[in-house]
Amino acid sequence: GQFDDLSGAHELRLGELVKEKYGTDFFMLDRYPASVRPFYTMPCEDDKRYSNSYDMFIRGQEICSGAQRCHDPKLLQSILEEKGIDPTPLGPYIESFSHGVMPHGGAGIGLERVVFLYLGLDNVRKASLFPRDPNRCSP
Numbered sequence: 001g002q003f004d005d006l007s008g009a010h011e012l013r014l015g016e017l018v019k020e021k022y023g024t025d026f027f028m029l030d031r032y033p034a035s036v037r038p039f040y041t042m043p044c045e046d047d048k049r050y051s052n053s054y055d056m057f058i059r060g061q062e063i064c065s066g067a068q069r070c071h072d073p074k075l076l077q078s079i080l081e082e083k084g085i086d087p088t089p090l091g092p093y094i095e096s097f098s099h100g101v102m103p104h105g106g107a108g109i110g111l112e113r114v115v116f117l118y119l120g121l122d123n124v125r126k127a128s129l130f131p132r133d134p135n136r137c138s139p
Contacts, residue, residue, distance in 0.1 A: 002033075003033040003035050003036070003049065004033070004036070005032075005033070005036035006029075011057060011060045011061065011062065012059075012060035012061070013060065014027075014029075014057070014060055015027070015057060015058075015059045015060020015061070016060065018057075018060075019059070025058050025059045025117075026056070026057070026058055027056075027057050028054055028055065028056050028057070029054060029055050029057070030052075030053065030054040031044060031050040031051065031052075031053070031054075032050065032051050032053045032054070032055070033049060033050060033051070034048065034049060034050060034051040035049075037051045037053050037067065038067075039070075039076070039079050039080055039083050039085055040069050040070050040076070041053050041067040041068070041069070041070065042067065042068040042069060042070045042071075042103075043070075043075075043079070051067060052067055052068035052105075053065070053066065053067030053068070054066055054067070056109075058114065058117045058118070059117055061113065061117055062110070062113075063109060063110050063113050063114050063117065064107055064108065064109040064110065065107065065108055066105060066106060066107025066108070067105055067106070067107075068103060068104070068105040069104055069105055069106060071097055071101040071102070071103055071104060072097065073094050073095070073097040073098045076094055076097065077094060112124055112127045112128045113127070115127035
């Protein structure tokens with residue numbers, strides 16, 4: 001549906017279409033549906049169905065995800081209720097915003113994934129100094 005998250009196959013296809021139309025491997029998507037983002041992601045002011053969030057892609061593979069964080073304790077409480085999340089264990093987190101917090105955001109980048117895609121490697125583990133998987137948990 002319109003507010004579903006993109007699957008890996010969708011992201012790869014989008015990467016192909018971007019390459020075909022714009023001649024680039026890099027693209028960004030923003031305003032993801034709020035329903036597929038974490039509770040702490042700020043909703044868009046003009047349409048609460050969307051969030052102030054983005055992903056960056058290389059060749060249809062996500063390399064970075066980021067968003068504006070919700071800094072309003074009342075809004076945070078209402079988002080938790082909408083998502084059916086028990087606010088009790090998050091009490092200190094929510095309380096911290098009642099003292100005043102500037103609008104802020106964050107992002108996480110998968111550096112190993114960037115190197116893997118940039119170099120055209122056949123496996124992301126080849127871009128990691130100490131790769132982990134179910135059979136290898138220590139260097």
